[in-house]
Each structure stands twice: as structure tokens, then as C-alpha cells.
Amino acid sequence: MFMKDDSKYQELKNLGDELEDLLRSPDHSEQDKQVKLMEYLNLLNNERAADLGVLFTERMLNRIKAAVDAHPTADVAVDQLYTCLLVQQFHSMQFDLWRAHPAIESCRNALAIIEADGKWSDCLRYCQDTANTYAEAHFWPEALYYSIHAHNSVRELLKQDVHVLENGELLDMEDSAYSILTCALNTAEGVTPEIEETLRNDLGSDRYSSVLAEVQEMKDSEPVFDPVELTPEYLAIRYELEEKIDEALEHERGYYDYCKEYWMAKRLILRSDYGIRWKSPATLNPNEEFH
Structure with a gap:
């Protein structure tokens, strides 16, 4: 989301530049730095200054990554991952x-x-x-990869007799298995024998079958997407494709018919630039309404 108030934008940018200087300074405590950082991130969030948030958090991420590469420690690696979540959060605000x-x-x-x-x-x-x-972006192989890692984490926590996280979240392997199966059913390979074996071992056959049936029922009720999106040819150009669509629709962002404009641009770019014929969800689901 892009701010229309140029003076406010510049004010927030200047605050970010000042904060970066503070974060690098040895004259401030780590606690003070964290407080100032959270205040600024909350301000960006409240002002819906997503583009500034992306730029600021990506610079943070690059600095922390350099520190991890130089001296790989778990605590700094955790900082890198949580900073990456901030990057994702601000991209979410920009759709x-x-x-x-x-x-x-x-x-x-x-x-x-x-x-x-x-x-x-x-x-x-x-x-x-x-x-x-990744699931929201329909990058399903990547979504599956991280769902599997999340499930593995749940398994390890339960082995340590941890059943409730600090935020009050209850740990349940059925929930993480649901995520894995949802992602897997949206990939070309589907639920592989390896995934099935792992989840049957973790849940037991009856619970596994129950979760799989629930996921399949949910998928059957959702709109159909063109199977070409599962092919290696399509997967190889997804990011570049989205960049081209975004550039083509730069002035359409925020309009109610963006979805239809997006699909039209996607179909044309796929055909002209990549020789891929693609049908939109509106074409494949004539009885569904999309906005």
C-alpha cells in the first residue's frame, strides 16, 4: 500500500533513517533499541505505510543475514527469521x-x-x-516445504512434553497434518507415499484417514484452477510472471475489478511471453463470483 501524503511519507522515512542510525549505535541499550524499533514498526503499520515497511525491514534482514553468515549462532538466526516475518507482513499489506x-x-x-x-x-x-x-500466494511447493517443517517442529515439541506454546496455542499434530495435506493436494505430485507414511506414523491410520477426508472435502468445495499452474514450465516463471503482471497493472491497484484485470493480464502475458495457454478461475468456474 502506497501513501498519498508525500510530506507524511518523507517524515516516516526520516524517522526510519534516524532509527537505523540508533540501531547501529553502541551508545544505546538493546532494550532501548527494541522499544524504539517496535514503536516505529507499529507507526508504519498504523499509517499503512507498507512500502516503507518493506524497504526498512529488508534492510534490517540483510544486516542480520550478514551477521549470521559471519558468525552463525542460533540466537541471531532467530532474529533473522523473525525479521523475515516482518518483511512478509508488510508485503501482505501491499497484496x-x-x-x-x-x-x-x-x-x-x-x-x-x-x-x-x-x-x-x-x-x-x-x-x-x-x-x-506461500499458500496465499499460491506458491504451493514452497508452502508444502514449510508446512512439513512446521509439522516436524510440533512433533519435536510434543516429544518434550510441550503441549501449549507461550502464546496459548495448543499443539495438535492433526492441525499441522491438515496443512501438509492441503498444500500437497495443490501440487502436481499430490500426497506422496513418503508424506502418507510420515503422517500415518504420527497420527495413526484412522486419524490420518479422517484428516485426509476433511482436506479432500474442503478442496472439492473450492474453485478449480488451471492444472497448467502445476507444471514445471509454469512453476519456473512464477516470480517473473508476477513482476510483469504487477508492472502491467500498476495503475489498477485498489480497484474493485483488479481481480478480473489481473487474470486478463496474466492470460495475455503467459501466452505472448511464454507460450503457455492458461484459463482463469472465472472461466473454469462459471457459477462462482470473483471480486
Whole structure:
């Protein structure tokens, strides 16, 4: 979301520049830095200054990633992952979650570090939210990857007799299995034998079958998407495709008919630039209303 008030935009940008100087300064305590950081992030959120939020948090992420690369420790890796979640949050405000993909990809090493260190609560939070980001963007193979990691985190926490997280969330392997199956059914491979074996071992055959039936029923009730979106050719160009669509619809952002304009642009770009024939959800689901 882009601010229309230029003076307010500049004011918020200046505050961000000042905060970055403060965060790098040795003259302030870590507690003071965290307080100032949260105040600024809340201000950006309240002002719906998503574009500034993306720029600010991406710079933070790059600095923390450099620190992790130089001295890989679990605590700093956790900071990197939570900063990545902030990047995702501000992209969500801009309705372009797909743009968070490079930031997420840059954090794979940090995720491996905290898994090796057994920081399963942090791993669960990051992987759950990141799986949701990818699912909303319809990047299903990536959503499946993080859903599996989230499920593994739940398993490890339950082994430690942790059943409730600090935020009050109850841990349930059926919930994480539901996420895995939802994502898997939206990929070309579907529910692989490996996924089925893992979930049957974790849940038992009866519970697994029950969750699978629930997921399948939900999927059957949802709109149909063109199967071409599952092909390697399409998956290879998704990010570039979204960039081209976004550029084509730069002046349409926020209009009620953006969805239809998006599909028209997508169909034309796929055909002209990639030779891929694609049908929109509106074409494949004539009885559904899309906005």
C-alpha cells in the first residue's frame, strides 16, 4: 500500500533513517533499541505505510543475514527469521506476498541453524507463518516445504512434553497434518507415499484417514484452477510472471475489478511471453463470483 501524503511519507522515512542510525549505535541499550524499533514498526503499520515497511525491514534482514553468515549462532538466526516475518507482513499489506519469496529464500540457512539447535517453538512460528504466506500466494511447493517443517517442529515439541506454546496455542499434530495435506493436494505430485507414511506414523491410520477426508472435502468445495499452474514450465516463471503482471497493472491497484484485470493480464502475458495457454478461475468456474 502506497501513501498519498508525500510530506507524511518523507517524515516516516526520516524517522526510519534516524532509527537505523540508533540501531547501529553502541551508545544505546538493546532494550532501548527494541522499544524504539517496535514503536516505529507499529507507526508504519498504523499509517499503512507498507512500502516503507518493506524497504526498512529488508534492510534490517540483510544486516542480520550478514551477521549470521559471519558468525552463525542460533540466537541471531532467530532474529533473522523473525525479521523475515516482518518483511512478509508488510508485503501482505501491499497484496504482493509473492514478492517476499527472495527474502524467505535467503533465510533457509538460518532455519537450518535453529533446527539444529532445537529451537522448535521459534521454528514452528516461522514455518507456520511462512507456509501461510506461500499458500496465499499460491506458491504451493514452497508452502508444502514449510508446512512439513512446521509439522516436524510440533512433533519435536510434543516429544518434550510441550503441549501449549507461550502464546496459548495448543499443539495438535492433526492441525499441522491438515496443512501438509492441503498444500500437497495443490501440487502436481499430490500426497506422496513418503508424506502418507510420515503422517500415518504420527497420527495413526484412522486419524490420518479422517484428516485426509476433511482436506479432500474442503478442496472439492473450492474453485478449480488451471492444472497448467502445476507444471514445471509454469512453476519456473512464477516470480517473473508476477513482476510483469504487477508492472502491467500498476495503475489498477485498489480497484474493485483488479481481480478480473489481473487474470486478463496474466492470460495475455503467459501466452505472448511464454507460450503457455492458461484459463482463469472465472472461466473454469462459471457459477462462482470473483471480486
